[in-house]
Amino acid sequence: MLTKRQKQVLDFIKNYKDKRDYAPSLEEIKKHLRLSSVSTAHYHVQALQDSGYLRKDENQPRALDVFSEQKLVQIPILGTIAAGLPIEAIEDKENIAIPQFKLKSNQYHFALRVKGESMLDENINDGDIVIVKSQPTADNGQKVVALINNQEVTLKKIYREKEYARLEPANPQFKPIIVPYENVQIQGVVVDIIKTFQESAHQAHVETNINQKEQSKESITLPKLNIPLDKIIKGDTIENMKKLPASSIDLIIADPPYNLSKGNKWAWDPKANLPGFGGAWNKVIESWDNMPLSDYFSFTASWISEAKRVLKPTGSMWIFGTYHNTGIMNTILQLLSIEIINEIIWYKRNSFPNLSGRRLTASHETLLWAHAGNKKRSYYFNYKFSKNFSDPTDTLKIKDKQMRTIWDIPNNKNPEELKFGRHPTQKPLRVCTRIVSLASKTEDIILSPFAGAGSECVAAKSLGRHYIGFEIENEYIEIADRRLKNTRYQIANQL
Numbered sequence: 001m002l003t004k005r006q007k008q009v010l011d012f013i014k015n016y017k018d019k020r021d022y023a024p025s026l027e028e029i030k031k032h033l034r035l036s037s038v039s040t041a042h043y044h045v046q047a048l049q050d051s052g053y054l055r056k057d058e059n060q061p062r063a064l065d066v067f068s069e070q071k072l073v074q075i076p077i078l079g080t081i082a083a084g085l086p087i088e089a090i091e092d093k094e095n096i097a098i099p100q101f102k103l104k105s106n107q108y109h110f111a112l113r114v115k116g117e118s119m120l121d122e123n124i125n126d127g128d129i130v131i132v133k134s135q136p137t138a139d140n141g142q143k144v145v146a147l148i149n150n151q152e153v154t155l156k157k158i159y160r161e162k163e164y165a166r167l168e169p170a171n172p173q174f175k176p177i178i179v180p181y182e183n184v185q186i187q188g189v190v191v192d193i194i195k196t197f198q199e200s201a202h203q204a205h206v207e208t209n210i211n212q213k214e215q216s217k218e219s220i221t222l223p224k225l226n227i228p229l230d231k232i233i234k235g236d237t238i239e240n241m242k243k244l245p246a247s248s249i250d251l252i253i254a255d256p257p258y259n260l261s262k263g264n265k266w267a268w269d270p271k272a273n274l275p276g277f278g279g280a281w282n283k284v285i286e287s288w289d290n291m292p293l294s295d296y297f298s299f300t301a302s303w304i305s306e307a308k309r310v311l312k313p314t315g316s317m318w319i320f321g322t323y324h325n326t327g328i329m330n331t332i333l334q335l336l337s338i339e340i341i342n343e344i345i346w347y348k349r350n351s352f353p354n355l356s357g358r359r360l361t362a363s364h365e366t367l368l369w370a371h372a373g374n375k376k377r378s379y380y381f382n383y384k385f386s387k388n389f390s391d392p393t394d395t396l397k398i399k400d401k402q403m404r405t406i407w408d409i410p411n412n413k414n415p416e417e418l419k420f421g422r423h424p425t426q427k428p429l430r431v432c433t434r435i436v437s438l439a440s441k442t443e444d445i446i447l448s449p450f451a452g453a454g455s456e457c458v459a460a461k462s463l464g465r466h467y468i469g470f471e472i473e474n475e476y477i478e479i480a481d482r483r484l485k486n487t488r489y490q491i492a493n494q495l
Helices: 004-020 026-033 038-050 201-215 237-242 293-310 326-335 383-388 429-439 455-462 474-485
Strands: 054-056 064-066 072-082 094-099 109-115 129-134 143-148 152-161 164-168 177-180 184-194 231-234 249-254 311-321 339-347 364-371 406-408 445-448 466-471
Touching (some): 004 038, 072 152, 094 184, 129 143, 143 164, 237 466, 249 293, 249 429, 311 326, 311 429, 429 455, 455 474
Parallel strands (some): 231 466, 445 466
Antiparallel strands (some): 109 129, 152 164
16 A cells, blocks of 8 residues: 555655666655655655565665565455554455565455554554464564454554463563463464654654754754753763753763873874874873773762663663773673673774784773663664675675674774764774664764764764764864765665
């Protein structure tokens, strides 16, 4: 089932490809159909992919194939189901046509319209249509249509707990429904979701926000949550995080002080000729990076505690570090019951050599990937991206092989990253964009508690995410703002 706008997008892509043998970019789709933003164009393209009308090769530019002849199957829409408190499903005697490949087997399938917001974190919104395979059983964690006490029907994830069934919402604002298992009848398992995108007042609000973001430096505020978006905010990160609502952030990328500004100053003259190494280098000696150990421990515990509070149950955090501070962060994460998902070794093959000759050459940094610690482990992870990803500069990652916990990424930055100035501990965009792609979705909110020159925020904006950055130094805020002003949404280049 296509909306009028989706049909226009599909026709434009088909005609464009017939003439040129490659698909249009999102920017071209936006301009041709006079859409208000590239993000809206991406939404329609994604909906067409989800519905089976488009197929995309994730690793090739402009690689969209149009399925011109879809075999459609009519299935009944039996009524409305609650994604909230249970309500009765009523037979409306309406049909919907869907591509045959969407049906997982020859078993009976039916559709239901969704009412409510308890399944938002599973990307099931009010007004969507769920396709359900009729069956009387389900595995733990599956999304089911459940009949409660022979009178009320609801859409939830099901878990068996001894003699009870727990019908779990996917929205922290709703409580689970717990009933004796014998009082629950599973009507079917959700096999697909048909997104009913409507250019409603809410969507117009979102698109207006996107346009404001692209055209000005003023902050955007999400309705209800009162979060300042797409802005670097001056001030202490702990105090600023305290102003954020609980469970409001999808992804945190933290590059905190390593507390290593101690000892003697070291520097490298870029005029010296050393094979494999080039550019000026100075040891970081900054006042904000030099604390007594007890103060640093308290500081780290405070900001990580706030990070846990603002993180959504489906969110996660990535923390940069080295041997100077990773052990402290690891300990605090465990004390706060924050589960560490992975420890990633960022191998820097072009690391600065050890000048004193008294120790091994430090050639890596550490990334701790963690989530809030809920038992369901519902954090977002783009496994498909992690497997398909390849980069000729990373000699350890092989396309179509699982991504491992050692990343071979040179530490050098391209000229565009340093065009407006630099931060002494600035991270390359190649690291930041990889994290954003792995652990967030389009339109997610990404927090950079220690923004510096804004690399994490630039990565977020370039991939169609919202961002919030906190930074205490005006010099670096100005650099970050100039970088962000010159950053464009780059996902169109992936089509």
